[in-house]
Amino acid sequence: MKHRLNSWLVNGSLWLFALLTAFPLVWMVSVSFMQTGEAGAYPPPLFPQSPTLTQYESLFERMEMGRYFLNSFLLATSITLLSLLLNAMAGYAFAKLPFSGKERLFKTLLAALVIPAQVAMLPLFLMMKYLGLVNTYLGVMIPGMASIFGIFLVRQYALSVPNELIEAARIDGAGEFRTFWSVIIPLLRPILVTLALFTFMGTWNDFMWPLILMTDAQNYTLPVALAALSREHVQDNEMMMAGAVMTVLPVLIVFLVLQKQYIKGIMMGGVKG
Amino acid sequence: MNTPALPIGTVRAAWFFVAPALLLIVVFFFVPVLAAFCLSFTDFDIYALANPDHLRVVGLKNYQELLASDDFWKAIGNTFYFVLVGGPLSVGISLGTALLLQSKVVRFKSFFRTVFFAPVVTTIVAVAVVWRYLYHTKYGFLNYILHFLGINPVDWLGDPAWAMPAIILMAVWKGFGYNMVIFIAGLQNIPDELYESARIDGAGAWQQFWHVTLPMLAPTFLFVGLMTMIGYFQLFAEPYVMTLGGPLQSTVSIVYLMYEQGFKWWNLGYAAAVAFVLFAIMLVATLIQFRLQKTDAS
Incomplete structure (x- = not known):
């Protein structure tokens, strides 16, 4: 009897809590299918009376949402691919290759993790200005192309690669880069998938740096565009919800498909989502 | 360690692997952090942004102003x-x-x-x-x-x-x-x-x-x-x-x-x-x- 009650309480509170957690996202989707003005009523409607795609259409037709979507997608993809390569190379070298001052260098990098990124942002902006990279994709990409955390994650994983494998490849006459490419990379695959996920989502969701660097509306990423639109269209709840759906949905889908790798990665090293 | 001297090729490869990421981190993170530290002792503002000749070193003035400002304590x-x-x-x-x-x-x-x-x-x-x-x-x-x-x-x-x-x-x-x-x-x-x-x-x-x-x-x-x-x-x-x-x-x-x-106000030093x-x-x-x-x- 006591056991039944306990089970009821635990499961019941979890269901209630899950409902509360999911509600804002579910409601966002629901309102995004409403007619203009429908959500500005009391009591607030839960479901659209006659679901419509009007909001999405006007986002694409009048608000250039397709362009922002493409900006975000191209930036996140290229940063992910580039940083994956550079971080994997460095992480592998820190784990397995000999060079002088390696340990000290690695410790310095780790210590720098306590410096918040915002500290670097003001001079970084000035650097971009003098390099003529303000308002360019390259300028947004550069600070994300290598990350201390990414190097750390790869290194921890690469430490477990047996030295014999690397030596065997060398004896077979493979050069260092061949060894890295055809022996190491396949072995690092699980951690690279995780790191790719983190980087893609982190870049997609990033707000402050593209907000600072992108001065032309046509170069905005989705979050920057959405923030700007939400200031101009305070009253257009339905359209703003559609914009929020478009911004959130891609990362949410990627997460749902690959959540095992994502959560394993968090348990391994921990990173701010 | 008894291992023989490291093969030159391997060491060179190691640097080749580390260098790109390291260079990016140093140039676009370590240098800006140091620069921010220096910047905080200058009056870098919108005029200096247009023409660096307007830049002056002001010592601890930014920090003093900060500590005396209600907005800062509010934040x-x-x-x-x-x-x-x-x-x-x-x-x-x-x-x-x-x-x-x-x-x-x-x-x-x-x-x-x-x-x-x-x-x-x-x-x-x-x-x-x-x-x-x-x-x-x-x-x-x-x-x-x-x-x-x-x-x-x-x-x-x-x-x-x-x-x-x-x-x-x-x-x-x-x-x-x-x-x-x-x-x-x-x-x-x-x-x-x-x-x-x-x-x-x-x-x-x-x-x-x-x-x-x-x-x-x-x-x-x-x-x-x-x-x-x-x-x-x-x-x-x-x-x-x-x-x-x-x-x-x-x-x-x-x-x-x-x-x-x-x-917004381009008071970069502050x-x-x-x-x-x-x-x-x-x-x-x-x-x-x-x-x-x-x-x-x-």
Whole structure:
């Protein structure tokens, strides 16, 4: 009897809590299918009376949402691919290759993790200005192309690669880069998938740096565009919800498909989502 | 070590592998951090932006002005409010849900885990837009529910007393799933034998929690506490989207102040000083957490 009650309480509170957690996202989707003005009523409607795609259409037709979507997608993809390569190379070298001052260098990098990124942002902006990279994709990409955390994650994983494998490849006459490419990379695959996920989502969701660097509306990423639109269209709840759906949905889908790798990665090293 | 001298080729390869990432990090992170430090002792402003000849070194003037400014202390107060209330609240809910999910009677565990984690991956700007609407005084769902409980509508984002609690609630909602996952990992690492011997000693559920679970989670707590604190100190997007720092500056955070000073008014020297104060505060807070953890352990 006591056991039944306990089970009821635990499961019941979890269901209630899950409902509360999911509600804002579910409601966002629901309102995004409403007619203009429908959500500005009391009591607030839960479901659209006659679901419509009007909001999405006007986002694409009048608000250039397709362009922002493409900006975000191209930036996140290229940063992910580039940083994956550079971080994997460095992480592998820190784990397995000999060079002088390696340990000290690695410790310095780790210590720098306590410096918040915002500290670097003001001079970084000035650097971009003098390099003529303000308002360019390259300028947004550069600070994300290598990350201390990414190097750390790869290194921890690469430490477990047996030295014999690397030596065997060398004896077979493979050069260092061949060894890295055809022996190491396949072995690092699980951690690279995780790191790719983190980087893609982190870049997609990033707000402050593209907000600072992108001065032309046509170069905005989705979050920057959405923030700007939400200031101009305070009253257009339905359209703003559609914009929020478009911004959130891609990362949410990627997460749902690959959540095992994502959560394993968090348990391994921990990173701010 | 008895190993022969390292083959030159390998060493060269090692540098070849490290160099690109290292170069980027040094040039675009270490150098800017140092530059920010120097910048904070100058009067770099919009005139210097146009023509560097206008730049002057002013010593500690930015820091002095900062410490004498009401806006700065307001931002410090708001940020600490957010960190000290939101942080523990978020960690507590994370631990609570992790413990609930650990219970043997739970069905659909992975479903719950997915639902609780989903807000973590969402874009903060997008969910801030959604919550701004949830908080709407007239049409928002929150006030609608409060109405059923017999509570008068609250002007969540328009009332200086409620704007920060509203932002905290949203931040906790968005973030608790992350720490929950880490707590679940920590809980799974506690050996069952410890609980068994505690039971044999006659410990009830509460005593088991107090004497086995909590001490065994100490390293997890340090990690979670640090990560949460560091994240919470960098509050920016929520006030930017939801309140613009208002009402009456009740949601201006340190980073928001830095952004406004640096990129709205182009007082880059002053903003750099703000950034370094934030850095110093975070450093001290990190050291305090480590120290607390040490005294706890002994």
